[in-house]
Amino acid sequence: xxxxHKPKLAVWKFASCDGCQLSLLDCEDELLxxxxxxxxxxxxxxxxxxxxGPYDLSLVEGSITTPHDAGRIQEVRRAxxxxxxxxxxxxxxxxxxxxxxxxxREFTSIVYATPSYIETLATSTPIAxxxxxxxxxxxxxxxxxxxxxxxxxxxxxxxxxTPPHSVCIECKLRSTVCxxxxxxxxxxxxVTHAGCGAICPAYHRGCxxxxxxxxxxxxxxxxxxxDELGASGQTLLRVYRSFNAQAEAFREESNVYEQ
Amino acid sequence: MNSKTIKVDMLARVxxxxxxxxxxxxxxxxxxxxKIFEPPRFFEALLRxxxxxxxxxxxxxxxxxxxxxxxxxxxxxxxxxxGVQIDxxxxxxxxxxxxxxxxxxxxxxxxxxxxxxxxxxADVVQMAKDHPVVVKRALELxxxxxxxITLLGGRAIHPVNVRVGGFYKVPSKRELAPLAEQLKWxxxxxxxxxxxTAGLPFPDFEQDYEFVALQHPKxxxxxxxxxxxxxxxxxxxxxYDETFVEEHIPYTNALHSRLKARGAYxxxxxxxxxxxxxxxxxLAQEAARAAGLGTICQNPFESIIxxxxxxxxxxxxxxxxxxxxxxxxxxxxxIPPCAATGYACTEAPRGMLYHRYQLDExxxxxxxxxxxxxxxxxxxxxxxxxxxIPQVLQLPEEQLTWRxxxxxxxxxxxxxxATHFLKLHITRE
Numbered sequence: 001x002x003x004x005h006k007p008k009l010a011v012w013k014f015a016s017c018d019g020c021q022l023s024l025l026d027c028e029d030e031l032l033x034x035x036x037x038x039x040x041x042x043x044x045x046x047x048x049x050x051x052x053g054p055y056d057l058s059l060v061e062g063s064i065t066t067p068h069d070a071g072r073i074q075e076v077r078r079a080x081x082x083x084x085x086x087x088x089x090x091x092x093x094x095x096x097x098x099x100x101x102x103x104x105r106e107f108t109s110i111v112y113a114t115p116s117y118i119e120t121l122a123t124s125t126p127i128a129x130x131x132x133x134x135x136x137x138x139x140x141x142x143x144x145x146x147x148x149x150x151x152x153x154x155x156x157x158x159x160x161x162t163p164p165h166s167v168c169i170e171c172k173l174r175s176t177v178c179x180x181x182x183x184x185x186x187x188x189x190x191v192t193h194a195g196c197g198a199i200c201p202a203y204h205r206g207c208x209x210x211x212x213x214x215x216x217x218x219x220x221x222x223x224x225x226x227d228e229l230g231a232s233g234q235t236l237l238r239v240y241r242s243f244n245a246q247a248e249a250f251r252e253e254s255n256v257y258e259q
Numbered sequence: 260m261n262s263k264t265i266k267v268d269m270l271a272r273v274x275x276x277x278x279x280x281x282x283x284x285x286x287x288x289x290x291x292x293x294k295i296f297e298p299p300r301f302f303e304a305l306l307r308x309x310x311x312x313x314x315x316x317x318x319x320x321x322x323x324x325x326x327x328x329x330x331x332x333x334x335x336x337x338x339x340x341x342g343v344q345i346d347x348x349x350x351x352x353x354x355x356x357x358x359x360x361x362x363x364x365x366x367x368x369x370x371x372x373x374x375x376x377x378x379x380x381a382d383v384v385q386m387a388k389d390h391p392v393v394v395k396r397a398l399e400l401x402x403x404x405x406x407x408i409t410l411l412g413g414r415a416i417h418p419v420n421v422r423v424g425g426f427y428k429v430p431s432k433r434e435l436a437p438l439a440e441q442l443k444w445x446x447x448x449x450x451x452x453x454x455x456t457a458g459l460p461f462p463d464f465e466q467d468y469e470f471v472a473l474q475h476p477k478x479x480x481x482x483x484x485x486x487x488x489x490x491x492x493x494x495x496x497x498x499y500d501e502t503f504v505e506e507h508i509p510y511t512n513a514l515h516s517r518l519k520a521r522g523a524y525x526x527x528x529x530x531x532x533x534x535x536x537x538x539x540x541x542l543a544q545e546a547a548r549a550a551g552l553g554t555i556c557q558n559p560f561e562s563i564i565x566x567x568x569x570x571x572x573x574x575x576x577x578x579x580x581x582x583x584x585x586x587x588x589x590x591x592x593x594i595p596p597c598a599a600t601g602y603a604c605t606e607a608p609r610g611m612l613y614h615r616y617q618l619d620e621x622x623x624x625x626x627x628x629x630x631x632x633x634x635x636x637x638x639x640x641x642x643x644x645x646x647x648i649p650q651v652l653q654l655p656e657e658q659l660t661w662r663x664x665x666x667x668x669x670x671x672x673x674x675x676x677a678t679h680f681l682k683l684h685i686t687r688e
Contacts, residue, residue, distance in 0.1 A: 013275075013276060014298070015297075015298045015300055016323075016675065017320050017321060017322050017323040017326075017675050018274045018275060018322070018323045018324060018675050019320075019322075019323020019324070019326070019416040019417060020323070022274075022323045022324055022367075022416060023416065025367065025371060026401075026405060026415060026416070028398040028399065028401055028402040028405075029398075029402075031384075031398065032384070032387055032394070032395075032398075035384040035387075040382070040384060043382075044269055044270075044271045044272070044276070045271075045272065045273075045274060046271075046272060046371060046372075046382050046383065046384075047271060047272065047381050047382030047384070047385075048271040048272065048375075048381040048382065048661075048664075049381045049382060049385075065298045065300070066298045069298065094320075095300070095302075095305065095317060095320045096300040096301065096305070098305040099301060099304070099305065102304075120298065120299060124300075140320065140417060141323060141414075141416040141417055196414070199413040199414055199419050200413070200419050200427075202413070203413050203419055203420045203426075203427045203428045204427045204428040204590075205419065205420075205422075205427040205428075208316065208419075210417070238309060238310065238313065242313075242316070242317070243320065
């Protein structure tokens with residue numbers, strides 16, 4: 001009898017810190033189990049093995065910042081049945097998307113100091129700006145339980161269960177006292193996508209938005225509250241421009257404070 | 260004369276993306292290029308205009324494997340600029356956090372990235388089929404490192420709890436207690452790891468390196484000390500820029516560092532160990548002797564044993580720190596920003612990591628310089644390849660290529676870290 005087909009998993013990297021694919025190796029309790037359920041066909045951070053495509057599931061980390069990578073992602077898409085982006089770089093351009101807001105002349109001068117450098121694009125953009133993406137997993141970094149959920153959902157042919165609500169709901173679920181209401185600490189929780197487990201408020205600091213905007217965020221209202229708490233326009237500009245600066249809701253709100 | 264090229268277009272089991280090109284003429288190595296083609300991410304540019312307080316969170320994103328190292332160098336550089344003294348218990352917690360990163364990162368490298376080279380497996384999953392006990396113990400050990408970071412930092416990758424001056428929240432002595440139980444198990448597992456790695460087959464390859472690492476009067480170095488070498492270097496961290504220089508090499512996206520006076524130098528576990536053996540805990544020293552290592556280790560392939568010894572030391576040190584811990588009165592020192600320049604080096608798992616920030620009177624970053632360990636080791640990596648390849652030249656192509664990759668992996672290169680830079684100048688002849 002023929003062996004049942006094991007789905008082929010590939011992990012791809014574009015401009016990033018490797019933290020999201022490391023989350024897979026950080027699944028200490030599940031790693032060998034996952035490795036038993038899929039064929040790890042390509043995962044350069046962890047293996048010399050290269051099995052050619054097509055791949056059943058591609059996990060893509062990182063953003064597009066070079067012409068070469070803009071071409072490479074097309075090949076990855078063609079070779080992949082399901083393509084899942086993992087992390088803030090792949091879903092919203094990452095911290096390196098801060099270049100997108102630079103004065104063009106200033107940016108050009110930075111690039112111009114390196115004329116023969118393999119061309120760097122003037123922007124850092126998410127994978128979905130280039131190819132069709134089947135599912136996006138948020139976070140800088142992603143949450144490894146959510147990663148296991150995505151892989152498990154894929155293996156069972158169902159939709160991953162990753163709630164789109166705000167970090168506030170997670171705070172309530174873990175009974176953390178609201179840092180903004182109780183202590184007047186500015187917090188991005190009300191507009192930020194859940195998934196981290198509301199870590200920052202549990203450590204007495206405001207959420208800094210590393211999972212990017214939630215569905216239908218009211219950023220203008222939150223900015224008014226920050227203003228009442230004494231945050232300057234410069235501060236608001238900087239908080240929206242961090243690890244998910246290129247995500248539409250954060251980008252537009254940050255532009256309000258551009259001088 | 261026969262001419263041959265070894266090409267590794269995608270270097271596996273390293274962090275980030277790199278390649279290797281070696282050109283051979285007969286039995287001579289004509290050219291070696293360790294190429295880093297990871298796209299630059301311009302961290303030093305995007306830090307400009309940010310607040311000093313953003314630096315630990317932003318620079319953590321240079322590397323997902325050693326974010327604590329970036330956070331530690333950033334906070335120390337800012338505190339150096341503003342003349343801030345931190346509470347001794349905050350200092351202890353920072354050392355504890357670093358212990359967690361060393362345990363997690365070194366275990367990842369020893370078992371998942373490096374050991375498969377010695378035993379002929381493509382990866383740890385393949386290795387697990389024949390060595391299930393070893394791999395399961397490794398995963399459990401790595402998990403203890405991550406547990407330390409998660410408790411102190413909130414999460415293992417890109418911790419959220421580190422700030423300039425200290426932490427947002429400090430743990431009580433009681434909260435740290437469960438970690439001690441895990442660390443006692445980890446200390447035994449680390450001892451077992453030292454024995455296991457000492458039994459791997461090592462090529463005969465002792466080299467006369469210039470080792471550079473931090474040196475503290477009493478402690479094995481994490482966060483502070485003077486920069487010393489075995490060839491006469493002994494400087495304060497703020498003299499770094501006068502002593503070291505970054506060079507622009509056409510074929511790689513990462514700058515090459517060298518000592519202005521002497522050229523290539525070596526940072527990382529071998530350098531720390533060889534310069535600070537007497538500052539290791541008695542348990543770690545004893546394990547090193549039992550493993551057959553001297554007080555100086557000059558064979559880069561044996562870095563896998565030295566990393567294991569550092570895992571053991573980190574477990575041991577973490578237990579001492581937890582035992583002596585008293586909760587500080589406040590989680591962070593007050594920070595009075597002023598116009599100044601701050602400097603810091605700390606010991607990332609892969610080696611010394613330098614940060615320098617120039618700040619204005621409001622604490623806004625005007626200029627940043629970051630020199631990660633992999634940039635510093637690039638020259639030594641190429642030197643090793645030049646010297647090692649003639650020893651293995653007779654091997655069949657596939658094995659020769661594998662040996663070249665192993666020579667690079669001795670350094671646990673972190674390629675994402677090495678390509679964070681602002682400017683690259685190309686030199687042409």
